[in-house]
Amino acid sequence: MLKKISKDAMHLSNQGWLESRFHFSFAEYHNPQNMHFGVLRVLNDDIVHTNSGFGMHPHRDMEIISYIVNGEITHKDSMDNERTLKRGEVQYMSAGRGVLHSEYNHSKEKDLRLLQIWILPPQKGLEPMYGEELYTESERQNRLLNIVSSKDGNAKVKIHQDVNIYVCELEAGKSVEYSLQEQRQIYFVQIEGTSEINGTLVNDSDAMEITDENSLSIRALKKSHFLFIEMKKM
Secondary structure, three states: OEEEEOHHHOEEEEOOOEEEEEOOOEOOEOOOOOOOEOOEEEEEEEEEOOOEEEEEEEEOOOEEEEEEEEOOEEEEEOOOOEEEEOOOOEEEEEOOOOEEEEEEEOOOOOOEEEEEEEEOOOOOOOOOEEEEEOOOHHHHEOOOEEEEEEOOOOOOEEEOOOEEEEEEEEOOOOEEEEEOOOOEEEEEEEEEEEEEEOOEEEOOOOEEEEOOOOEEEEEEEEEEEEEEEEEEOO
8 A cells, every 4th residue: 555645744844944844743743643654753854054953962762864865964972973974874873771962064055954764762771872874876876775774684774673774866767676575564755856656656755655565666757866664564
């Protein structure tokens, strides 16, 4: 089953320095009917304007992945990690028992766009962890790139929970295929461009819940940049 979620149906937040599209209930947007999809608790499509960002703040018992779409993000945390990442690169932090971190766009000219993804951990009180991977455009060009997996998976960035995150930048007219095992489901985000998924059209910033499907055929109608999270069905 394919359930398309139009970007126009998502909650928009504007804090001045930060503009966000919330896929799930978050911050001032409270919707008991839209709290999560499986273990995916938060997916925010954020635009952080120039010379601004999130000051040092705490997290705990959450696995947090940042996927950079445009611009650069500078991360700093209480585990003494500090790094600046750019388009297509991935940052991961398991807050576990608790950690402080900040995220800034220090550019005076270019906005930062990123997807903030929060995954529920398999248990509370895990050891905090940090990871990053400087993926290149060629690695995701016209093919699915597994950017995050469980510790038993094949991605370079590994988290505690049983999920796989894939990205792709697909040229117009090209297709990729993906097979789903039984009792697995997908949350799909069309980041840029337009795709057709098993015959259903999704435009930039739209999303889709995919359940009870054996396979996906994803075709770019125009240059397409997308991400999806594959997980156990709950």
